Structures are given as structure tokens and as C-alpha cells.
Amino acid sequence: MLTVLILRNKFCFVLLFTLFCFSAANAQDILKAYVDTAFKNNIVLQQKNVSLEKAQYALKTAKGLFLPTVALQGAYQTADGGRNIPLPLGDLMNPVYSTLNQITGSTNFPMLENQTINFLPKNFHDAKLRTTVPIINTDIIYNKRIAQQQVVLKEYEVQIYKRDLVKEIKTAYYNYLNALAAVDIYKSGLQLAKEGLRVNEKLLENGKGLPAYVLRSQSEVENANATLLDAQQKVDNARLYFNFLLNRNPNDLILSDTNDQTELAKVEGLLAGLNMTNQREELKVLGQVEGINKNVQKMNSQFAVPKLGAFLDVGTQSEGFHFNANTRYYMLGLQLEIPIFSGNRNSNKLKESNLDLRNAELNSNLVAQQLSLSAKVSQNNLRSAYQTYQSSQKQFEAAATYLRLIERGYLAGANSFVETIDARNQYTSSKILVNINLYKVLTAMANMERETASYVIQ
Structure with missing residues (x-):
């Protein structure tokens, strides 16, 4: 019999642990599914992807400049006199x-x-296929490198917006859950107000109450109703904004299965140490900007390098639109361009690109410091929010105990009706405060996750 009890207890423990883990995992899976949906549907993210695709085509265009160009050229002329x-x-x-x-x-x-x-010429035509190919041209070499860097730059910009979008989605989701929880709390407060009204009506019927208490209870019920309606409106607004981020129908249902305590268990680890990373996409973007400016600088410094190209013409020309062995021809040649003087435009452009590069380097240092500061501030905000949440929990426990004591004292005639209203308001306010502070902690975690770039984006 003892063995059976032990096995049963073990089974119950495993079952409860499994259900707890499933609930926590399910909550995270729901939120991750919403994030994945936003990655597919968000309009701004789609615009970022369009910009990335344009940069990819610009790179293909830059690569195409190395290939020969073939064009059909034709001319017809006729004249008289002269x-x-x-x-x-x-x-x-x-x-x-x-x-x-x-x-x-x-x-x-x-x-x-x-x-x-x-x-x-009279009734003269010239039709030819002209093929041109660059042999020496530093501009197209550097333009290709810049186009490659532009593609990488756009990829990082997409990643940056995805991280911002994750933060916005989590914040909007927690705001929605906060509004839902507030509705439940106000419903509970409404039930308490209705119960107070019922008690005072019974006391009045039995000759132990006062009409003023009944009127005050009715006022409390109406006030609780108004507060509940306002909370429900906030739920609707939170749902509208959340669905807007996901580019869904505004009235689509939002699943609210979550396990807040599982998320809160991560706070201590986040506060223990700040995981700073130098792999922030913002820093990579600035690195790409520096690289682009370096290539622009190198391209401008090569202004004295000659440009050499080759061409081949295969065509026919004659008067009277004849086509025979005497009209057909080909021409092969080279084109060489050596810059000699351009009014110092090239040297001025080089100096300008040097300043652009210096400015990009300074901006990289500035942003690196700003990101480090933002990460530390987000950790401090999380610490403050978590401490406030813990304090509000203790306040709620005290308010709940105080309410129970006052209600017992009122029924026993030891406390006044005003004291019960005050205790009930304290209870509801402290419960709302716990709820608000809870989601402030979760929002602060989402913000710190953004500032440290710790969310894994596939």
C-alpha cells in the first residue's frame, strides 16, 4: 500500500510538472507565432524587404557593367544643295x-x-551592330563593391526593424493582457460593490441599516460599472493596435494564454549581469557605411587612372539602300580617355569623400556609446520595475487582509460603512497596481531584450 502511494505521488508530481512546462512553453509559442506572423504580414517590414530587393537588383546592374554591350544603331540621311x-x-x-x-x-x-x-549625302543609310566592352575602368569596379555593401546594409536595416517590431509586438501584447486583467479585476470590484449593496439593503430591511448607506452602495455600483466600461474600451484599443502590427483584421481574436511567473523567473538572471554585444545590427550598419565611404574615397582617388574600352562595329552603308559586298563593313577600335584638367573638381570631390569617411567614423563611435548607455538604462529600468512590482505585491497582501478584517468588523458592528468602502477601494487599487506593475516588468524585459539584441531572429 505504501509503495502504491509513493508511485501515485510521483505520478502526480510528474503530471503537474509536465502541465506547468507545457503551459509555459505554450505561452511562449503563442507569442512567437504572433511575431512570425508579423514578420510575414507587417506592411513596413514588407517595404523594407522591397528596398532590399531593389538593392539586390542594383548589384546585378553593377555586375552587368563588366559585360559587353551590344546595340543596333541605324542612321538615314538625305540632302540637296550646299x-x-x-x-x-x-x-x-x-x-x-x-x-x-x-x-x-x-x-x-x-x-x-x-x-x-x-x-x-543623298539617300544615305548606315546600319550597324556596335559592341562595346570596358577594359580598364576603376569606376565600375568600385561601383560593384559599393552595390554589394548596399545590399548588406539593407539586410541589416531589415534585421533592425524586425527587432523593433518584436519589441512593439511584445509591448502591445502585454498591454492587451494588462487591459484584460484589469477588466477581470474591475468585474471583481463590481461584484464586491453589488455584494455591499445587497448587505446594506438587508440591513435596512431588518432595521439595522441606514438609507444613506444604500444610496452610497448604489453609487459605488454605478462607479464600478463606469470603470469597467472604460477598461473594456482599453481592451478594444489594445486589440486594434496589436492586430494593426500584425496587419490582421482589427477584430481578430488574440490568444491570451500566458504564464507570467515563468517570465518573471528570468528577471533575476537579467539583473545579475548585462550581456553587452558588439554584434548589434546598428553597429554593423555603421560599419557598412564606413566601408561604403572608404570605397567612394578610393574611387575618387583613382581619377587620374586612364579609362580604356574597345568597340566593334559590323554594318552596312550605302546610298539608295543597297546591300552587297561593297556596302558591308566592320570596324574595330580602342577608346582611351586620360584626364588632364577638370577645374580641380576631382581633387575637391576627394577631399569631400575624406570628410564623409571621417564623419562616418565619428558617428560609429557615438552610436556605440549610445547603445551601451541604452542597454544599461534598460537594465536599471527593469530593476526599478521589478522592485516596484514586489512592493505592490506586499501592498496588495496587506490590502486584502485589511479588507477581510474591515468586512468582518462591519458585519459585527465594529467598523463603519465608510471604512468598508475605503478598504474595498484600497483592495481594488492595489490589485490593479500589481497587475500594472507586473506588465511593466514584462515590458521592461522586452525593452532590455531589444537594447541588448538578445532575441534570436531566424
Whole structure:
């Protein structure tokens, strides 16, 4: 029999422990599911992803500048008038041809007419395929590097917004739970007020109460009703904002299965030490900005490097739209550009890029200090919120004990009705305060999680 009791107790302990773990895990799974939903649906995050995709296409464009460019080019021209070049072929050659015909006794040498050649083309076309390829061009090399860094920069910006979104979702979720708990507390307060009204009505019926007490109890019931309606409105507003972050229907139901004590158990560990990390996305962004400015500086410093390119033309040109072996042609060549003087624009641009790089380095140092300060402040805020929560718990315990004693004393005639109202208000206020401070702690934890970048983003 003793063995059976021991086995039963062990089974009950394992069952309760399993249920507790499942409840805590389920609560975290629900919140994580909401975060994943926001990652898919949030409109601002979608805009960030669009910017990232644009940067990726810009990188592909920069890579494409290394490849040959092929284009079909065509031109048609016709004109009349203008300057002419006279060619007196007849005057020059006809005497010679006439003499030759007399000597040979033949007509093998015909007479020629004088010619006139116009400078302007008439009914002339030129159609060709032009292929160009860069050989030496430092600008496109650095533009590709900058485009690659821009892609990484946009990726970090997406990560930063995701962390901000996680914080906003958790804060909105805790605000919703806080509002729900407040509704339950005010409902409990309304029940206490109604019970006070019932007791005073009974006492009045039995000749032991006063009409003023009944009127005051009715006023307390109406006040509790008004407070409850206001709390329910806050629940609706919290639900609207939470669903807005997830880009869902405003009236969608929010699951509220949570285990606050499990979350509170993490506070001591967070307060024990501050886990500072140098892998913050904000610092990585600034590192990328520095890298971009360095490449811009290097690109501007290469202004004296010549640019060399090659081209190949394959086409046809003629008058009268003829196409034959005499009209077809090809042309192969190189193009070289060596800068000599540009009004000091290149040197001024280099100095400007040097200042941009210096400013980026200073900004990195400043932001690193700001992030360190924000993390320490968030830890202090969490410590303050947790201590306030613990203090409000003790205050609530005292208010609950005080209410029980006053209610007993009122029924026994030892305490006045005003004292019961005061005790009831203290009880409700302290219970609300515990609830508010609880979610202040959870919100402070979400804020510290953001400031230390400890949330794992897949």
C-alpha cells in the first residue's frame, strides 16, 4: 500500500510538472507565432524587404557593367544643295582619249563628262551592330563593391526593424493582457460593490441599516460599472493596435494564454549581469557605411587612372539602300580617355569623400556609446520595475487582509460603512497596481531584450 502511494505521488508530481512546462512553453509559442506572423504580414517590414530587393537588383546592374554591350544603331540621311566639288574629268581626259582613238583606229576610249560631287549625302543609310566592352575602368569596379555593401546594409536595416517590431509586438501584447486583467479585476470590484449593496439593503430591511448607506452602495455600483466600461474600451484599443502590427483584421481574436511567473523567473538572471554585444545590427550598419565611404574615397582617388574600352562595329552603308559586298563593313577600335584638367573638381570631390569617411567614423563611435548607455538604462529600468512590482505585491497582501478584517468588523458592528468602502477601494487599487506593475516588468524585459539584441531572429 505504501509503495502504491509513493508511485501515485510521483505520478502526480510528474503530471503537474509536465502541465506547468507545457503551459509555459505554450505561452511562449503563442507569442512567437504572433511575431512570425508579423514578420510575414507587417506592411513596413514588407517595404523594407522591397528596398532590399531593389538593392539586390542594383548589384546585378553593377555586375552587368563588366559585360559587353551590344546595340543596333541605324542612321538615314538625305540632302540637296550646299557646296559642290567640280571634277573636270572630260576636259582633262577627252583630248588624250581622242588621240588614242586616232592612233589605234578604234573607239575603245569613250569621251567622258565633267563631274560635280556634292558634300552632303543623298539617300544615305548606315546600319550597324556596335559592341562595346570596358577594359580598364576603376569606376565600375568600385561601383560593384559599393552595390554589394548596399545590399548588406539593407539586410541589416531589415534585421533592425524586425527587432523593433518584436519589441512593439511584445509591448502591445502585454498591454492587451494588462487591459484584460484589469477588466477581470474591475468585474471583481463590481461584484464586491453589488455584494455591499445587497448587505446594506438587508440591513435596512431588518432595521439595522441606514438609507444613506444604500444610496452610497448604489453609487459605488454605478462607479464600478463606469470603470469597467472604460477598461473594456482599453481592451478594444489594445486589440486594434496589436492586430494593426500584425496587419490582421482589427477584430481578430488574440490568444491570451500566458504564464507570467515563468517570465518573471528570468528577471533575476537579467539583473545579475548585462550581456553587452558588439554584434548589434546598428553597429554593423555603421560599419557598412564606413566601408561604403572608404570605397567612394578610393574611387575618387583613382581619377587620374586612364579609362580604356574597345568597340566593334559590323554594318552596312550605302546610298539608295543597297546591300552587297561593297556596302558591308566592320570596324574595330580602342577608346582611351586620360584626364588632364577638370577645374580641380576631382581633387575637391576627394577631399569631400575624406570628410564623409571621417564623419562616418565619428558617428560609429557615438552610436556605440549610445547603445551601451541604452542597454544599461534598460537594465536599471527593469530593476526599478521589478522592485516596484514586489512592493505592490506586499501592498496588495496587506490590502486584502485589511479588507477581510474591515468586512468582518462591519458585519459585527465594529467598523463603519465608510471604512468598508475605503478598504474595498484600497483592495481594488492595489490589485490593479500589481497587475500594472507586473506588465511593466514584462515590458521592461522586452525593452532590455531589444537594447541588448538578445532575441534570436531566424
